[in-house]
Amino acid sequence: MSPEQPIPQGLSQTRREFLRRSAQAGAAIAAAGSLSAWLLDRHPPGDFSRMRSLDARRDFSMRSPGPSMGIATGRDRPAMLRGALAALGGIERFIKRGDRVMVKVNAAFATPAMIGATTNPELLSELVRLCRAAGAASVVVTDNPINAPESCFELTGIGPAARASGADLYVPGPGSFRSGTLKGASLIRDWPVLDEPFFGVTKLIGVAPVKSHHRAGASMTMKNWYGLLGGRRNQFHQDIDGIIVELSMMVRPTLVVLDGTDSMMANGPTGGSLADLKETNTLIVSTDGVAADALGATLLGRTYRDLPYLVRAGALGLGTTDYESLRPVRVAPANA
Amino acid sequence: MRITTARRIAQAFFLALFAWLCVVATVGTRPWQWRGWPIRWFLELDPLVAAGTALTTRSLHPGLLWALAIVALTILLGRVFCGWICPFGTIHHFMGWLGQRSRPLKRRMEANRYHPAQAVKYGILAALLAAALLPVGKMALATLQTGLLDPIPLVTRSFNFAVLSLGDLAAGRGVASRFYSGAGLIGALFLALVLLNLAVPRFYCRFVCPLGALLGVVGRLSPWSIVTRRAKCIECGLCDLDCAGACNPVGPIRLSECMMCMNCLDDCPSVEPVGYGQRPSPAGEVAAPGISRRDFMVSVAAGLAVAPLARLGGATAGNWPAGMIRPPGSVAEEEFLARCIKCGECVRVCPTNVLQPAGFAWGWEALWTPTLNNRIGSSGCQANCVACGHACPTGAIRPLSLDERMGRGGFEAAGPIRVGLAFVDRGRCLPWAMERPCIVCEEICPVSPKAIHLEEAVQATRDGGTVRLQRPVVDPARCIGCGVCEHECPMNGLRAIRVTADNESRDRGHAILLHHESQ
Secondary structure: OOOOOOOOOOHHHHHHHHHHHHHHHHHHHHHHHHHHHHHEOOOOOOOHHHOOOOEOOEEOOOOOOOOOEEEEEOOOHHHHHHHHHHHOOOHHHOOOOOOEEEEEEOOOOOOOHHHOOOOOHHHHHHHHHHHHHOOOOEEEEEOOOOOOHHHHHHHOOHHHHHHHOOOEEEOOOHHHEEEEEOOOOOOOOOEEEEOHHHOOOOEEEEEEEEEEEOOOEEEOHHHHHHHHEOOOHHHHHHHHHHHHHHHHHHEEOOEEEEEEEEEEOOOOOOOOOHHHEEEEEEEEEEOOHHHHHHHHHHHOOOOHHHOHHHHHHHHOOOOOOOHHHHOOEEEOOOOO | OOHHHHHHHHHHHHHHHHHHHHHOOOOOOOOOOOOOOOOOHHHHHOHHHHHHHHHHHOOEOHHHHHHHHHHHHHHHHOOHHHHHHOHHHHHHHHHHHHHHOOOOHHHHHHHOOOOHHHHHHHHHHHHHHHHOOOOOOOOOOOOOOHHHOOHHHHHHHHHHHHHHHHHHHHHOOOHHHOOOOOHHHHHHHHHHHHHHHHHOOOHHHHHHOHHHHHHHHHHOOOOEEEEEOHHHOOOOOHHHOOOOOOOOOOOOEEHHHOOOOOHHHHHOOOOOOEEEEEOOOOOOEEOOOOOOHHHHHHHHHHHHHHHHHHHOOOOOOOOOOOOOOOOOOEOOHHHHHHHOOOOOHHHHHOOOOOEEEOOOOOOHHHOOOEEEOOOOOOOOOOOOOOHHHHHOOOOOEOOOOHHHHHOOOOOOOOOOOOOOEEEEOOOOOHHHHOOOOOOHHHHHOOOOOOOEEEEEEEEEOOOOOEEEEEEEEEOOOOOOOOOHHHHHOOOOOOOOEEEEOOOOOOOHHHOOOOOOOOO
16 A cells, blocks of 8 residues: 555645646547547548549650661661661660660560560660660669569579669569559559559660460560559450550550560460571561551561451551551661 | 446446347347347447557548547546446446355455456557557558457457347247357357456456556546545445455555446445545555556567468468458458458348358458358348448448449449359259259349359260250359359259359459459
């Protein structure tokens, strides 16, 4: 038992004490009330009218005068890239001093470069080097692959090539995506899209090989944007043409590079054998991904009419399937 | 009338009201069934429900504003809720009295002395609130587990699943049609907590109750308390005789333990010494809860670890349990776990009894949260029923309109709410595997046009003849996952058509079809 406290002397002291405690209690009730009012949820959960409608559009296209398609033939990818770009007026036409460039590669599978299922590392190195030489402040290389990202970037040679040529490799993780809805889209609705590496980016270049694809028919620069999708994106295989078209509505790149030096004629998109590849000796650089892919289809022995997504994209005006109308500049670089 | 008589009347009234609100929390045509009774009211009064969900969701669900009344009452008068209102407290109080009444005075006084272990409940409170504290990003690190020990959800759950079920059994009122999986554990826990009062009166209230702890902390602000004037006190100790809170009324009084039962006023043999008046009591007071700073920090640290540990299994990510089907209108799982207090109101109100308290099968984080079991109950989840959402006090299940549930009246674009998707097990289905006609599932499908359609087949039989069969095929664009087919499937053990939570509306990431909206 603690010692007894003295009985309070005089009324005024207890009254003062009481007033102090009453004020304290009143303030506490007022505080609890204000906190409740502040926290009060006027929109109960699941009120889908509040669902975030984030426009996922990413437009990096340039409308500068000049040719919009360069086609180089040969076997030496870096030389073909330089030649095709030179035909368009040089990389300087597209990449300015201070630009922050994103290069979206195809790093879908953890297979070696020679299998041809992924973006060729030598081609990537040369592209990064050219961007840096043109004054790009930074180049970030990324993809959201199917296999484990770290393995994909290392085994394809893309990661080492990116680092060696002065680019940053961005390996996506759970926090890299943000859900968005693409205006006018029926598939990309409240869907996670690669977002974080786009911060500050001013130019976007897609680099993809020419491959057959069992579900989509062919996988080239347009299908390559699939790698910007997060979540359980495999359900889009229910409407593969629809999603490829919407991806082209979502992303307007500065340039695409379609590598048909070797084309994967069968067993796509994974391939797995050199026997799946055919030397088609063509590399396309274009501002129009639809046109590039329409030409790429011919490397696989098909036309754009065999690929419904190309037909639909052309009809929607996302590009032209009549690539000859772009009057492509054809070059055959020496030694290439 | 003595103040303790008033208290007993209040206790009896609130306990009866509570029991009544549990009884009426069923959907039906009988007069005692739900007719606009405020069945969520006791849960909404509970400041721990409000505090817990406010921490996990950073918002206050509208009905929980009632808790403000209890907070204000406690700030003014101390733990009146514990001594006068709490139905669980009243049960403990009564059982404690029952156990003590024939014992000698000395033992009764000893049973009601303050015990240092009464500080444990503050540790429990700190741990539970700490577990709810960290909404990093999308609440990934917060889990609401207050409902495990919060007395109002606990007693509601116990009444809904165990006590009233036994009552139903005794009354012979259709109990065979209502089962609650895991009710045995819930009932046993309730029984154990109630019986502990025979050893130590109000054991749960003094040592365990996190709500009592919360109110004890808040009640320190009261301008009044039990006061003892030692000058007139003969230190007989009789004020401990029936003391509910074991708060040492002779002084210094443990303010945060006092439940305002007022028994000490009655039991004091003299008129003068013990009274109710302005703080502080002349005999001194201990305002702070008895928990040490170190124990408090340990509790908080332990609580902070709960949610991250719970999430390591990936049950709210890629490893989500497809067998756990949430009731229609449930919010996505992470927010569901941030809101559900495991009170069981939805389960009780479910007219078909298909809604069940989850056991440990879906992870202990989901223990006693509602999930559908299509083998139990009268006929799956009714396509035109929205009862569960209207019984939910915290918005874990949204109060849907019939239009939204059924995808009409402005909700055509979204379509009906889907809780899952039925899959035909062709290895168990009579017409698919056993050359026998059936199609019960197709006939019973409540969706129009039916979500199950039939494939015609002429099958060669073992004896060389042929049999004409209709084989059920599920259309994932139409199926709402109601589970009536699973319930009715004649394959009695493991059904030949079963619902999983695939394609449920509440989580875009669980969709398997692309074009629901344009259906």
